[in-house]
Structures are given as structure tokens and as C-alpha cells.
Amino acid sequence: MPPFLFWFFALMTLGFGAGVIINRSPIGSALSLVLSFIGLSTLFLSLNAYFISVIQVLVYAGAVMVLFLFIIMLLDLRAEERRKINVVAFAGGAAVALALFVQVYRIIGALGAARQAFPPLRSGNTDDVRRVGLLLFANYNLPFQIVGVLVLVATIGVIVLSKRELR
Amino acid sequence: MLSEYLPVLLHIVVAIGFAVSALLVSVLLGKSGRTNRTKDTAYECGMVPQGEAQPRFSVKFYLVAMLFILFDLEIVFMYPWAVVYRETIGADKTILWSMLSFVSILMVGYVYALKKGALDWKN
Amino acid sequence: MDYFLIGTSLAKIAGLLAVVLGIMNYSVYAERRISALIQDRLGPNRVGPAGLLQPIADAFKFLLKEDFTPGHVNKFYYWLAPCLAMIPAIATLAVVPFGSTLFGVPMVIADINVGVLYVFAIASLGVYGIVLAGWSSNSKYPFLGGIRSSSQMISYELSLGLAVIPIFLVAGQLRLTSIVRFQIEHGWMIAPFIGDWTNIGKWLLAVPMLVSFLVFTIAIFAETNRLPFDLPEAETELVGGYHTEYGSMKFGLFFLGEYIAMITGSAIIVTLFLGGWHLPLPSWHGGFHWAVVNGSAPGWRGIIGGIFNIACFFAKVAALLFIFIWVRWSLPRFRYDQLMRLGWVFFFEIALVNIFVVAVIVAYISK
Numbered sequence: 001m002p003p004f005l006f007w008f009f010a011l012m013t014l015g016f017g018a019g020v021i022i023n024r025s026p027i028g029s030a031l032s033l034v035l036s037f038i039g040l041s042t043l044f045l046s047l048n049a050y051f052i053s054v055i056q057v058l059v060y061a062g063a064v065m066v067l068f069l070f071i072i073m074l075l076d077l078r079a080e081e082r083r084k085i086n087v088v089a090f091a092g093g094a095a096v097a098l099a100l101f102v103q104v105y106r107i108i109g110a111l112g113a114a115r116q117a118f119p120p121l122r123s124g125n126t127d128d129v130r131r132v133g134l135l136l137f138a139n140y141n142l143p144f145q146i147v148g149v150l151v152l153v154a155t156i157g158v159i160v161l162s163k164r165e166l167r
Numbered sequence: 168m169l170s171e172y173l174p175v176l177l178h179i180v181v182a183i184g185f186a187v188s189a190l191l192v193s194v195l196l197g198k199s200g201r202t203n204r205t206k207d208t209a210y211e212c213g214m215v216p217q218g219e220a221q222p223r224f225s226v227k228f229y230l231v232a233m234l235f236i237l238f239d240l241e242i243v244f245m246y247p248w249a250v251v252y253r254e255t256i257g258a259d260k261t262i263l264w265s266m267l268s269f270v271s272i273l274m275v276g277y278v279y280a281l282k283k284g285a286l287d288w289k290n
Numbered sequence: 291m292d293y294f295l296i297g298t299s300l301a302k303i304a305g306l307l308a309v310v311l312g313i314m315n316y317s318v319y320a321e322r323r324i325s326a327l328i329q330d331r332l333g334p335n336r337v338g339p340a341g342l343l344q345p346i347a348d349a350f351k352f353l354l355k356e357d358f359t360p361g362h363v364n365k366f367y368y369w370l371a372p373c374l375a376m377i378p379a380i381a382t383l384a385v386v387p388f389g390s391t392l393f394g395v396p397m398v399i400a401d402i403n404v405g406v407l408y409v410f411a412i413a414s415l416g417v418y419g420i421v422l423a424g425w426s427s428n429s430k431y432p433f434l435g436g437i438r439s440s441s442q443m444i445s446y447e448l449s450l451g452l453a454v455i456p457i458f459l460v461a462g463q464l465r466l467t468s469i470v471r472f473q474i475e476h477g478w479m480i481a482p483f484i485g486d487w488t489n490i491g492k493w494l495l496a497v498p499m500l501v502s503f504l505v506f507t508i509a510i511f512a513e514t515n516r517l518p519f520d521l522p523e524a525e526t527e528l529v530g531g532y533h534t535e536y537g538s539m540k541f542g543l544f545f546l547g548e549y550i551a552m553i554t555g556s557a558i559i560v561t562l563f564l565g566g567w568h569l570p571l572p573s574w575h576g577g578f579h580w581a582v583v584n585g586s587a588p589g590w591r592g593i594i595g596g597i598f599n600i601a602c603f604f605a606k607v608a609a610l611l612f613i614f615i616w617v618r619w620s621l622p623r624f625r626y627d628q629l630m631r632l633g634w635v636f637f638f639e640i641a642l643v644n645i646f647v648v649a650v651i652v653a654y655i656s657k
Contacts, residue, residue: 005176027367027425034418045172054404055243057411062239062444065417066232069440072221072425127403129464133247137255137262144244144265148272151237155276158233159285162226170292174299174400175384175408181303182380186373186543193539197357207361209429210534221425221433228441231630235444238638242451245645246407249458256653263653267646277638286634288627 006046013039026071034064048121051129230285241273298395306383306399309604313611314549315345321615328619355538360427363535367426372536372543375419378412379550385409386557387467388603389567390584392596397567397585398467405466406454409558410447413513416551417443420532423544427535435531438521438626445633446512446519452641453506456498456648457562470566474582478565479503484580491655498647503563505641510555512633514548517618521626556610560603567603 016039019032037060044053108114136144209216248266255262280286319334319341326333334341359365385405389397402408417440424436457479458464461472477484479499482492512519533544560566573581585596624632 027422031418031422034415046169048169050402050404051247051407054407054411058407058414059236059239059243061411061414061418062232062236062447065421065440065444066229066236068418068421069229069232069437072437129247129250129404133251134255136244136247137251137265141261141265145269145272147244148241148269151240152272152276155234155237155273156279158230158237159280159283162230162285163283170295171400171402173292173295174303175402177296177299178303178384178399179377179381181300181307182377183373185307185380186376189376189539189543190369190373193353193355193542194357196353197355197538200356200358206358209360209362209427210529211430212529216429221428222430224434224437228437231441231634232444235448238448239451242448242455245452245455246458246464249455250462250464252459252649253462253652260653263649266649270642270646281635286630288630 006043009039009042009046012036013043027068030064030067030071033067034061037061037064049128051132227285227288234280234285237276238273241270244269299399302395302397302399306388307380310380310383310550310553313553313604313608314546315349317549317553317611317615318348318546319345320611321618324612324615325619328616352539352542357538357540360535362428364426364428367422368535369540371419371423371426372540372547373419374422375416376543376547376550378416378419379547379554382409382412382554383557385466386554386561387470387566388557389600390586390596392585392593392600394585396467397596397600401465401467403465405469406458406464406562410451413551414444414447419544419547423536424532427532429535431529431534432532435534439515439532442515442519442521442629442633443513445630446509446637449505449633449637449641450509450513452638452645453502453509454562455645456502459645459648459652460495460499466561466566470561470568473565474568478568479563484570491651494655495648495651498644498651499563501640501644502648503559505637505644506563507559509633509637510559511614511617512629514551514555514614516548516552516614518621518624519629520623521629552611552614553607556607556614557603559610560606564606567599569599569602 013036016032016036020029020036023029023032037056041053041056044050044056211217245266248262252262322344323333323341325331334344337343337347359368384399385402385408387396387398387401391397420439420443421436424432424434424439427433457469460479461469463469463472473479476482477492480496480503482496511517515521533541536544568582570580571583573579575581583595583598585592585599587595
């Protein structure tokens with residue numbers, strides 16, 4: 001990926017990621033989240049992870065759709081936009097964020113691996129969907145089944161939580 | 168490999184350009200008429216708008232969206248499975264049974280949803 | 291930077307967009323004429339010979355109308371929504387192979403290894419346009435239409451995703467050009483009459499493929515909000531659905547976006563199930579066999595071959611569009627509970643069982 005495209009999409013990811021928090025309207029936040037995910041998926045693309053990149057858009061676009069319905073259904077949008085900024089809470093949040101940033105920066109700076117350049121990506125004709133499939137069904141068969149159980153639990157949870165309207 | 172994706176980017180940029188320019192041309196060429204108060208009210212078949220503009224709706228729409236994500240995840244796992252199926256099935260049948268068990272686990276949830284009437288919109 | 295790649299890509303994008311926009315305009319005209327034929331009316335026949343210039347007049351009307359934004363809407367999202375409805379419809383065309391080669395350049399804008407998933411990913415973004423339109427209009431009918439539509443589209447996306455898996459079980463690739471190549475060698479997915487056509491296993495596979503094809507096609511009907519699945523804009527209950535508060539080109543983008551989505555959907559069906567740009571021609575060079583016409587022949591024969599392939603592709607798309615229109619004027623609309631039941635119970639189960647039928651056939655019978 002040419003550097004200017006990388007910078008463009010990296011800034012897009014971060015910018016819209018910030019937009020999720022900064023936006024006053026929850027709908028704006030949700031849309032920023034989608035755009036941030038799209039930026040992220042192009043970054044995956046630049047790492048030759050095509051499958052993950054396209055799944056990122058496919059699954060999260062659907063997931064954010066749910067968030068959308070949630071916002072429209074449950075939140076009072078006008079009240080959300082009217083809410084004033086609490087200066088003390090804002091300053092506290094900024095301080096915590098800054099502390100976290102400094103911490104992460106120091107830890108990564110202390111690592112030896114962080115000072116070396118990354119090895120170049122193995123180039124060549126890698127069909128990554130095939131590789132994911134081969135690995136998933138050869139080495140990670142049990143985790144795969146456990147994912148199935150997790151999704152099952154989530155399914156039942158969703159139904160139980162909205163049970164009041166159902167039979 | 169990555170260069171295969173450059174045309175996709177170009178295509179999306181062209182698509183965005185097309186949509187935006189269509190709107191722009193319409194703004195430039197469109198005649199503007201007189202405005203009045205009734206023109207600015209919501210359309211409700213000629214009646215004066217009643218009540219809330221965005222009524223509450225059934226929780227079922229939300230439920231369907233949640234179930235969609237969960238089953239979408241299942242389908243996503245099926246793509247790599249389908250791609251490698253043909254080349255591995257000759258040597259080892261495990262791949263068929265492993266997917267069958269994965270889907271059976273999820274079908275428990277599906278049957279539960281059906282029995283609970285989560286997918287029944289009649290009432 | 292590869293300037294040759296960029297140049298040819300831009301040329302292909304421009305060409306494809308011109309053809310698709312042309313088909314879009316004339317499919318609106320065809321819809322009106324065919325519906326008139328079915329209902330024993332005349333249809334538009336005043337502008338130009340047999341009304342053939344009607345689409346151009348319509349386009350100008352869209353552009354010249356007052357560009358009105360009602361006062362009660364949420365302005366930014368109100369303007370964003372039509373764009374979001376149009377862009378995914380066009381963007382999905384990027385991976386569809388619409389011809390073999392022309393002047394040695396492959397006739398597909400981007401030949402990527404996750405082709406089908408790209409289509410689904412971009413198409414799933416199309417829901418946002420509709421929901422945003424419904425929400426930002428701040429009005430009851432659009433709101434209900436938008437909510438209904440989002441539920442319908444995501445429900446049928448499941449059947450759509452499940453119905454294509456048998457193809458990948460057989461072809462072992464997600465790349466759309468590879469699927470077309472597979473069909474050229476082994477016969478079309480639903481009619482494997484070329485290649486080793488005496489192989490019983492192949493014909494056995496064609497049966498679940500036909501089921502897949504039907505489920506996929508019907509799900510595409512639902513995804514593009516066409517009758518009998520046009521509940522989001524059911525005019526007897528919801529006026530115009532999510533675009534009730536829209537006018538001029540903003541409405542035009544919704545309206546035309548729907549037609550482009552129809553064309554894209556047909557193009558995907560053709561590519562996955564009906565052999566893509568391939569049309570077998572009978573040939574008698576030392577006995578009967580099926581000849582493959584493509585753009586690889588030297589000189590003018592290659593150019594004619596390439597153009598022939600592109601024509602084949604769009605002819606198949608046009609045939610499917612005709613079916614879209616025909617169905618619209620033949621079937622009544624579903625009720626909402628029937629629609630959801632059909633998607634979640636009937637198609638979902640059929641598509642899922644179908645996958646394992648194909649898997650077992652591939653594993654035990656057809657080597």
C-alpha cells in the first residue's frame with residue numbers, strides 16, 4: 001500500500017474513532033463507528049489479510065445496524081443532544097486517558113522488539129481464505145466448536161432478555 | 168495481490184462521485200418555488216400531523232437484528248469451510264462432521280427461538 | 291504506481307458505468323411498457339418513436355424539479371441517505387466479471403480473492419441508506435418503512451449468504467472469475483451439459499444447485515425490495531415508505547439505486563449460477579463439441595470474441611431483469627408476518643439442509 005493511502009486510512013480510522021466519542025448525536029456516533037471500521041478493514045488489507053478485512057465490514061456493519069436500532073428505540077435523542085458537558089468529569093477523563101497513554105508509551109518503548117523494524121510481509125500468492133480454512137479445521141477444531149457454544153449462549157440470552165413480549 | 172484492490176478503491180471513489188454530482192447538478196438546475204408553513208410539515212396524507220413523529224415500535228425488530236448477527240457469524244465460518252472442503256474431504260471426513268456438529272449446536276438456539284415464538288410476527 | 295492498471299481500470303469503470311446506467315434507464319422504460327402490456331394498456335409512447343426517449347425526459351425531470359428540503363427533517367442525514375443508497379449498489383459491480391478479455395485486458399474491474407464476500411459486505415451497507423432516510427425524515431410513514439425494510443433486508447441476507455455456499459463447496463474458490471472458469475470447464479452450476487456431461491454425480495449436484503439458485507434469486511428479490519417483497523414502500527399502507535419525504539434527484543437516487551441494485555443482483559446471479567459471460571456454441575471441427583468463444587484469439591477475432599462475451603453477459607442480465615419485471619406485475623404482495631416467516635423459517639432451513647446435501651454428494655458420490 002502506498003504510504004499516502006496508509007496515512008489516509010489510518011487517519012480515517014482514528015478520526016472517526018474519535019468521532020464516535022466526540023459526536024453529540026448518538027446516530028452520528030454510530031455512523032462514525034461504521035466509517036472507522038471501514039478504515040480499519042483497509043488497514044487489514046494492507047497486511048494481506050483479505051478475509052479478515054472483508055469480514056470486518058460484513059459483520060460489524062450488521063452489528064452497528066443493531067446499535068442503530070437500539071439508539072432509535074431506546075434513547076431520547078433530544079435529551080442526549082441537550083446534555084451539558086460536565087467540566088470536572090471531562091478533566092478527569094482526560095487525565096485518565098493521558099495517564100493510560102503515557103503508560104502504554106513507556107511500556108512499548110521499554111520493549112526491545114519495539115525498536116526493531118518489522119520484518120517484511122511474506123509476499124506471494126497467498127489465498128488467505130484457504131489458509132484460514134485449513135488451519136481452522138485442522139488445528140483449531142475444538143475452539144471452533146466452543147465458538148459455536150458461545151454463539152448458542154448468546155442466542156438464548158437474546159431471546160430470554162426480550163422474553164416479556166414473547167410467549 | 169494488494170494491487171488488485173486498487174481498482175476497487177477507484178470504483179468506490181467513482182461511485183461516490185456519481186452520487187454526489189447527481190445531487191449537485193440537481194441543486195444547481197432545480198427551480199426553487201415559494202415556501203410556506205404547510206410545505207414544511209410532515210406528509211400524512213393531507214391531514215395535520217398527529218402525535219409523535221417517531222412512534223415506539225415492537226422489540227421484535229431489535230430481536231431479529233440481534234439474531235441476524237448471531238447467524239451471520241455462523242455463515243461467516245462456513246465460507247473458509249466451503250473453500251477447503253473439496254481438497255480435504257478425500258483424505259479425511261472430519262471436516263464434514265465438524266461443521267455438522269457446529270451447525271447442530273447453533274440449531275439448538277434456532278429451534279429455541281422458533282419455539283419461543285421469537286420469529287413469529289402474527290400477534 | 292502502476293499507471294497502466296489505473297488507466298485501464300478507469301476506462302473499464304467508465305465503460306461499465308455507462309452500460310449499467312443505460313440499462314438502468316431503459317429498464318425503467320421496459321418496466322412501464324411491460325406492465326402496460328400485462329395490464330392491457332399502452333404505456334409511455336409519446337416521447338420519440340415508441341416512447342424510446344422517455345427515459346431521457348425522465349432524467350431531465352429529476353434534475354429540473356425543485357430541490358426541496360422540508361423544514362422538519364434532520365438535514366445532514368436527510369442528504370446523506372440517498373447517497374448511501376446509491377453508492378453500495380454501484381460499488382458491488384467492481385468484482386463482477388462482465389466479459390472474458392478485450393485487447394488482452396481482463397473484463398473485470400477488480401479480480402479479488404474474496405469476491406463474493408466483498409459483494410455481501412458492500413451490499414450490507416446499503417441498509418444504512420434506507421434506515422437513515424426513514425429516521426432523518428422525522429415523519430411516521432418513512433420511519434415505519436425504514437424500520438420494516440432494515441428487518442427485511444437483514445433477514446434475507448441470511449438466506450443469501452447460505453444459498454451461495456454450495457457453489458464454493460463445488461468450486462473451492464471465492465474468486466468470481468474462478469467460478470466462471472470452473473463453469474466453463476465443468477458446465478454451468480444449474481445445467482452442467484458441457485464437459486463430462488455423462489457423469490451422474492454432476493447431474494445429481496445440479497439438483498441442489500437448482501434449489502440454491504431459486505433461494506438466491508428470491509432472496510435477491512427481497513434484498514432489492516421488489517414485489518412480492520416490496521413492503522418497505524407498500525403504497526397502500528405506507529404511502530411511499532422510507533422515501534415519502536423525498537423529491538427531485540434525492541428521490542431519484544433511491545429510485546434509480548433500486549434499479550441498479552436489481553442489475554447488480556442479476557449480474558451476481560448470472561455469474562454464480564448461469565455461467566457468467568460464457569455461452570457454449572456448437573462446433574463441428576472433426577466431430578461435435580462445444581466451442582468456447584473468448585477474447586484470447588489473435589487479431590480481430592479476439593476483439594469480436596471479447597465483445598461477444600460482454601454481449602452474452604448483458605443479454606443474460608437483461609433476461610433476468612425481464613423476469614424481475616414479470617414477477618412484479620404477476621404476484622401480489624406478502625403480509626409482513628408471512629414475509630418474515632418465509633425468510634427465517636422456510637428459506638433458512640432449505641438453504642441450510644441444501645448445503646449438507648451438497649457436502650455429502652461431494653464427499654461420497656461425485657469425486
